[in-house]
Amino acid sequence: MEIVDKISEKAIKWLTEYILSLVKESKKNNLWEKSVRKACEATEGVDDSLADYIIKLPTIQRHFLWIISNKSLDNIYYSFIITIAVELCTFNIEKRYAVSLGMAILDNWFEMNGVNYQDIDIRNPIIGNKISDIVNNRERLYREYFLLYNDPIAKDIIRVYYPKNGESWISWNKEYSIDIKVNLSKGTEYGFCRIGFSYCRIDERDSTKFLKVAYVNEDREIYRFENDDMIGIDDKKILWVN
Numbered sequence: 205m206e207i208v209d210k211i212s213e214k215a216i217k218w219l220t221e222y223i224l225s226l227v228k229e230s231k232k233n234n235l236w237e238k239s240v241r242k243a244c245e246a247t248e249g250v251d252d253s254l255a256d257y258i259i260k261l262p263t264i265q266r267h268f269l270w271i272i273s274n275k276s277l278d279n280i281y282y283s284f285i286i287t288i289a290v291e292l293c294t295f296n297i298e299k300r301y302a303v304s305l306g307m308a309i310l311d312n313w314f315e316m317n318g319v320n321y322q323d324i325d326i327r328n329p330i331i332g333n334k335i336s337d338i339v340n341n342r343e344r345l346y347r348e349y350f351l352l353y354n355d356p357i358a359k360d361i362i363r364v365y366y367p368k369n370g371e372s373w374i375s376w377n378k379e380y381s382i383d384i385k386v387n388l389s390k391g392t393e394y395g396f397c398r399i400g401f402s403y404c405r406i407d408e409r410d411s412t413k414f415l416k417v418a419y420v421n422e423d424r425e426i427y428r429f430e431n432d433d434m435i436g437i438d439d440k441k442i443l444w445v446n
Contacts, residue, residue, distance in 0.1 A: 215443040223265040235316050236268050243308035263287050263395035289339045290349045302339050347382045353396045358385040365402040391424030405429040418444035
């Protein structure tokens with residue numbers, strides 16, 4: 205058994221600063237912060253420190269960039285709440301706050317921008333109940349979170365090992381893992397490589413190569429499973445070293 209903690213805080217700090225530099229260029233950034241703070245202020249048991257934490261998270265800012273882009277908003281509530289829940293696992297408060305906070309932040313945002321959000325996916329009772337069930341089961345939550353990064357037409361497979369319910373370590377049991385299809389030539393969006401998880405590449409013969417190096421390249425996380433050579437990679441952008 206092993207607790208996996210190989211994420212570089214230096215890289216996370218760089219990534220946070222990089223994303224914040226992008227969103228600060230948007231006139232809507234203040235409204236986004238206001239949406240987060242308004243939801244936290246209205247939530248009993250939550251103070252400003254949690255709002256500050258949420259605002260700076262790269263995974264949360266990734267959703268803000270999604271919202272202000274020209275991408276479809278299909279699945280936005282589902283993705284956002286699952287992401288909030290995983291981030292709140294750090295404080296063991298995901299069951300209490302994730303669904304209500306996630307919904308409130310997006311509701312606030314759409315209201316402030318005059319967007320009709322009543323027909324977006326989360327308003328469907330079936331989907332809403334599904335999310336509640338997911339948030340109340342850590343193993344299922346982890347699986348659904350990593351599936352947010354799954355690309356069905358990609359050829360590369362990364363197997364993610366996660367802790368079983370009630371534990372904080374990795375047991376290397378395939379039962380507690382999930383295979384995610386990604387395009388390694390493109391990399392993944394922010395948040396796939398995380399503290400507390402382990403990653404290996406699965407080839408066509410089902411043999412495995414564990415992650416050696418991961419680093420940040422502008423808007424992507426890049427992975428190396430065969431070569432741990434870090435020549436040419438900015439030290440502060442190295443996200444993971446095995």
